[in-house]
Amino acid sequence: MTDRVTLADRIEDLLPQTQCTKCGYDGCRPYAQAVARGEAGYNQCPPGGAQGIARLAALLGQPVIPLNPVNGEERPRPLAVIDETLCxxxxxxxxxxxxxAxxxxxxxxxxVVAELCTGCDLCVPPCPVDCIDMKPVTGxxxxxxxxxxxxxxAARLRHDxxxxxxxxxxxxxxxxxxxxRAEAAAGSKAPGMTAPEDDEAARKRAIIQAALERARQKKEALAAQGVAPKNVANVSPDVQAQIDAADARRERLDTSNTPPGQASDHAPDPDEH
Incomplete structure (x- = not known):
């Protein structure tokens, strides 16, 4: 019997490495592992399309079947393009x-660095001003x-x-x-004093918060003009999860009235990005 780890490697080698999550998994590697374990179908990769399904079917000794419409549709490869006047x-x-990319x-x-973009669509939903379009570039x-x-x-290497x-x-x-936390617990800082890294963290939080406020105002202005969001039809559960996570991050970053040292342990560190 083929070793499951080796099978996962061979399946991954046949995937396009767009890391789009349309298959229902966090990337091509997790999807390959799920297929190898028999937990996912081999027809869940829209970027690979019919050819990708045929390659996986040949490897697995299974019949060629249609792409699962739940995961999307096969289409010409798109390129993300940012409207510089709205960004x-x-x-x-x-x-x-x-x-x-x-x-x-x-x-x-x-x-967007065109040569690096995989056309995954993941940058579109989080954009608060809808300034990203996905334009077909392969006819x-x-x-x-x-x-x-x-x-x-190359995409797999960049993702890794x-x-x-x-x-x-x-x-x-x-x-x-x-x-x-250890420094605060030890009481090593004098009352009213903050460490340089705390000052820098507060500065970065303020910059991010100001950008998000500008985004909110622009979005409201566009809505008042009757301009609807673009490229958000048929959002997959995984992409929606990314949107929800981004919204949660924005809420946690709204800490302008909270001293840096009192932020929640679960809030993201500004240096993290």
């Missing part, structure tokens, strides 16, 4: 991009006719590097938070 530099799209900084205009070509093994491998970086940043943020 407010909130960084939410950067946080959502699974392959670090968006560059920018807080309060500054962001842009009528879909699936593996619109993508290549080299592009897939990003995942490793986020894990390092998470651990560093937890270590800083633990150190601050």
């Amino acid at each position: 407010i530099g909130c960084t939410l799209c950067m946080q959502a991009c699974p392959v670090d 968006i560059v920018g900084a807080p309060k500054l205009m962001h842009t 009528e070509r879909t699936g593996w006719d619109a993508w290549s093994p080299a592009q897939a491998e 590097r990003r995942t490793a970086r986020l894990e390092r940043e998470r651990r560093a943020a937890e270590a800083r938070a633990a150190a601050r």
